Amino acid sequence: MSFINYLSREINCKIVYYGPGLCGKTTNLQYIYNKTNPEAKGKMISLATETERTLFFDFLPLALGEIRGFKTRFHLYTVPGQVFYDASRKLILKGVDGVVFVADSQIARMEANLESMENLRTNLAEQGYSLDKLPYVVQYNKRDMPSVAPVDELRALLNPTSVPDYEAIATSGEGVFETLKAIAKLVLTELKRGGAGAGPGTGTR
Amino acid sequence: MSNPQMVMYEEEFNQIQVIVDRLVREANAQVVFIIDKNGQLIAAAGDTEQIDTTSLASLTAGNIAATGGIAKLLRENEFSTQFHEGERANIHIQLVGNRVILVVIFDNKTSLGLVRLRVKKASEELNHIFEALLRKVSDPNREAPFAEITDDDIDNLFND
Numbered sequence: 096m097s098f099i100n101y102l103s104r105e106i107n108c109k110i111v112y113y114g115p116g117l118c119g120k121t122t123n124l125q126y127i128y129n130k131t132n133p134e135a136k137g138k139m140i141s142l143a144t145e146t147e148r149t150l151f152f153d154f155l156p157l158a159l160g161e162i163r164g165f166k167t168r169f170h171l172y173t174v175p176g177q178v179f180y181d182a183s184r185k186l187i188l189k190g191v192d193g194v195v196f197v198a199d200s201q202i203a204r205m206e207a208n209l210e211s212m213e214n215l216r217t218n219l220a221e222q223g224y225s226l227d228k229l230p231y232v233v234q235y236n237k238r239d240m241p242s243v244a245p246v247d248e249l250r251a252l253l254n255p256t257s258v259p260d261y262e263a264i265a266t267s268g269e270g271v272f273e274t275l276k277a278i279a280k281l282v283l284t285e286l287k288r289g290g291a292g293a294g295p296g297t298g299t300r
Numbered sequence: 301m302s303n304p305q306m307v308m309y310e311e312e313f314n315q316i317q318v319i320v321d322r323l324v325r326e327a328n329a330q331v332v333f334i335i336d337k338n339g340q341l342i343a344a345a346g347d348t349e350q351i352d353t354t355s356l357a358s359l360t361a362g363n364i365a366a367t368g369g370i371a372k373l374l375r376e377n378e379f380s381t382q383f384h385e386g387e388r389a390n391i392h393i394q395l396v397g398n399r400v401i402l403v404v405i406f407d408n409k410t411s412l413g414l415v416r417l418r419v420k421k422a423s424e425e426l427n428h429i430f431e432a433l434l435r436k437v438s439d440p441n442r443e444a445p446f447a448e449i450t451d452d453d454i455d456n457l458f459n460d
Binding site for chain 1: 305306307308309310313336337338339340342352354355358359362365366368369446447448449451453454455457458
């Protein structure tokens, strides 16, 4: 649910990076954080375990520039990917304007990808959202790993509705900003259409 | 529960600002914030310069969300008040109308009792304002706020 402030002339939107454990959600945010000018970003917050696994969420506030005198601000969040943190994932999806699904391209992680995507659909539905109506892009991450599935195969499995999708190597930044731009653009386009901030409008809790 | 987009207009913002300014004075607090449940900062008053307000807003909303999740597990509707006591700073967090979060940060120049008392009064007033604001935003005749934005405007934002 975007927040439009006519007084400070700001549009604030929430983007959530979703995906299975260790797929690179936090790495996406870290790369964006490292490559963004200091004046365009706020502090990145990571609520992580001692072993650097996301415990609750990562948060990165980002300013992307102005549209007709309105500053566009995006709040990027990641969810904890590990299966047993499901209760936390649900909370972070509240008020989401756009979703990036980060898939792990490694063949061994295919089942985890599918399980996470199913989990995303279920958790969104619980809050009255439909993934098919929400601004949504897919990223096939870890393209540099040795045993990765071909993109066509990933696409057939994880992107049946043909939303914009991108190959990426988040550790080196490849595809990271392309993914971010794509989702930001979809969110703003939805906002322009007056889609109640791309949310359900009548979302139930 | 209906969950329309949050929009802030000058008129309502000014009403809210009057309340938070007064709360800082009357509760003898350091800082007062209003945050929506999704972590967006709506208004602030007091000595905000030393605080990363964006981070604070996001973490407070996360905190409220997690507490709400616990409440649900216990079949409680919501835990509407939280209080954290530190060595120098204390923080009082109040859910207002299950919609926005009122945060008061204070030190030992005041007391929890006074803060609670003032927060209670401010919450009621804020609730009225946000209810009216929501009615305004939910009006089906209201124009889509960004209908005038063109695809080119959006494209231009992403031209390197």
